[in-house]
Amino acid sequence: MDDDMDNHPAGHDHAVVLGAGLAGLLAARVLAKRFARVTVLERDELADAGPAFRPGVPQSRHVHVLWSRGLELMEELLPGVTRELQSGGASLLESPRDLLWLSPADWFGPVPGTRVLVGSRELIDWTVRREVLRDERIRIRPGCPATGLVAGPDGRSVTGVELREGEPLAAGFVVDATGRTSKARAWLAALGYPAPKTTRYDSHLGYSSRYFEIPSDPARRWQAMYVQGRPDSPRGGVLVPLDGGRWLATLIGNGEDAPPTKDEEFLGFARSLRSPALYDAIRDAKPLSSPIGFRSTANEWRHYERLERWPAGFVVLGDAACRFNPVYGHGMTVAALAADALAAEIRTLSARDVAGAARRIQRRTVAAAAVAWQIATSEDLRYPGTEGPPPDRATRILQGYMSRVMVGANSDPEISGRFFGVLSLTASPNTLLSPGTMIRVLSKWRLPTAPVTADYPSHHRSQL
Numbered sequence: 001m002d003d004d005m006d007n008h009p010a011g012h013d014h015a016v017v018l019g020a021g022l023a024g025l026l027a028a029r030v031l032a033k034r035f036a037r038v039t040v041l042e043r044d045e046l047a048d049a050g051p052a053f054r055p056g057v058p059q060s061r062h063v064h065v066l067w068s069r070g071l072e073l074m075e076e077l078l079p080g081v082t083r084e085l086q087s088g089g090a091s092l093l094e095s096p097r098d099l100l101w102l103s104p105a106d107w108f109g110p111v112p113g114t115r116v117l118v119g120s121r122e123l124i125d126w127t128v129r130r131e132v133l134r135d136e137r138i139r140i141r142p143g144c145p146a147t148g149l150v151a152g153p154d155g156r157s158v159t160g161v162e163l164r165e166g167e168p169l170a171a172g173f174v175v176d177a178t179g180r181t182s183k184a185r186a187w188l189a190a191l192g193y194p195a196p197k198t199t200r201y202d203s204h205l206g207y208s209s210r211y212f213e214i215p216s217d218p219a220r221r222w223q224a225m226y227v228q229g230r231p232d233s234p235r236g237g238v239l240v241p242l243d244g245g246r247w248l249a250t251l252i253g254n255g256e257d258a259p260p261t262k263d264e265e266f267l268g269f270a271r272s273l274r275s276p277a278l279y280d281a282i283r284d285a286k287p288l289s290s291p292i293g294f295r296s297t298a299n300e301w302r303h304y305e306r307l308e309r310w311p312a313g314f315v316v317l318g319d320a321a322c323r324f325n326p327v328y329g330h331g332m333t334v335a336a337l338a339a340d341a342l343a344a345e346i347r348t349l350s351a352r353d354v355a356g357a358a359r360r361i362q363r364r365t366v367a368a369a370a371v372a373w374q375i376a377t378s379e380d381l382r383y384p385g386t387e388g389p390p391p392d393r394a395t396r397i398l399q400g401y402m403s404r405v406m407v408g409a410n411s412d413p414e415i416s417g418r419f420f421g422v423l424s425l426t427a428s429p430n431t432l433l434s435p436g437t438m439i440r441v442l443s444k445w446r447l448p449t450a451p452v453t454a455d456y457p458s459h460h461r462s463q464l
């Protein structure tokens with residue numbers, strides 16, 4: 001497709017998506033059902049040959065888990081994508097069965113839970129991109145950053161985007177999915193729109209991640225590991241298998257307990273977690289990289305949906321609108337939920353009508369973030385150093401209840417099934433508040449203050 005066509009003033013049958021991350025790619029797939037052409041503008045150069053690191057997604061060097069709800073929605077949008085991800089080296093695990101997982105309460109036993117896909121973020125992006133590009137109506141322009149929005153003469157509708165050299169690209173609908181560095185606020189201000197209010201909670205969680213070669217160990221009975229921190233012992237770690245026989249170990253901690261990024265300090269931090277399990281796994285494994293840190297982990301919701309004035313033809317999706325502390329693993333699933341909400345909103349509209357529905361679409365798509373936001377912010381508020389609006393009474397009651405749910409979920413099949421339904425964003429949190437579940441949670445379970453962490457749960461004990 002040549003650029004003359006892109007610049008055609010009658011862009012109403014043309015949608016433009018900014019950013020080829022997960023949120024942008026899935027939105028493009030949905031929009032191609034209504035628009036004759038969808039152009040995805042991506043600032044980075046993109047490698048076609050295979051999964052590769054790129055600077056626009058620096059978080060890809062840290063553990064990414066995709067909960068079942070996100071994977072199911074991606075499979076609906078891109079049939080066969082799960083198989084493609086697995087053949088690229090991603091693992092589809094049963095959580096917690098296949099994980100050696102120490103919760104804030106205790107080790108998870110072999111209770112029912114949910115599926116979770118673990119794989120490198122580079123692989124997930126590359127596979128989804130390849131599948132999205134099977135649709136001939138979609139094309140990606142790599143190395144092509146958007147620098148602003150173009151508005152109609154009355155300023156009430158977005159009619160395109162500005163490219164680096166200032167030339168415009170006409171569009172009937174523009175989606176900003178440029179992630180956490182989104183400039184939507186400034187772009188809208190340039191068109192005369194007020195800044196949205198922002199709600200922010202920052203637990204100052206730090207990440208440090210390092211690749212290892214997976215050592216052969218016939219006695220190993222788990223496939224991934226998660227040693228969670230808790231407020232009185234905030235250091236944690238995750239270990240997942242990746243393509244190419246690699247492990248990715250991500251160490252986490254808040255404030256002063258943030259993990260180190262020096263080679264010689266990585267193992268020492270791993271040894272200081274609540275259980276030595278992760279240290280034991282990696283201490284003799286061959287490192288394939290030096291540790292890499294990541295510190296920008298605040299929850300931040302830019303409330304575009306609350307603005308009184310909103311231009312037709314424009315929405316902000318994914319991390320650009322609402323991002324979460326990544327430790328709960330929800331960003332990609334929320335991107336898929338937002339794409340699903342977008343699909344529901346435009347199902348009965350013509351391309352021309354989608355622009356007029358932008359304000360409603362903004363509200364409905366960001367609503368997909370609500371449960372993940374509630375989980376992340378109420379959990380983060382357990383940590384004393386978390387900055388943000390203080391928890392209200394309802395949140396404090398919920399926190400106490402969820403502590404007990406966690407204890408129950410470790411070994412009670414009914415509670416664990418419901419807990420993982422909520423954590424995977426499959427089921428409403430209300431399912432944990434049904435009378436039967438509440439009685440089970442409140443009457444049976446008491447919080448251990450110092451769980452015995454040295455002994456692994458029986459289903460993961462070494463068989464040798």
Ligand SMILES: Cc1cc2nc3c(=O)[nH]c(=O)nc-3n(C[C@H](O)[C@H](O)[C@H](O)COP(=O)(O)OP(=O)(O)OC[C@H]3O[C@@H](n4cnc5c(N)ncnc54)[C@H](O)[C@@H]3O)c2cc1C
Pocket residue numbers: 018019020021022023024041042043044055056057059062063064065066067144145146147177178179180181182207294296317318319320326327328329330331332333334335
């Ligand atoms: C350390 C860390 C760990 C995480 N772990 C998990 C996890 O375990 N599970 C999970 O589900 N989520 C996780 N997330 C969240 C997840 O990475 C994001 O929520 C998810 O990628 C959706 O992001 P997005 O598509 O909105 O933005 P991104 O993936 O950040 O993509 C934005 C894209 O926009 C491009 N771009 C930026 N500016 C421009 C511009 N001006 N013009 C054109 N293109 C532009 C960028 O190059 C990039 O390609 C984690 C995040 C972090 C930070």
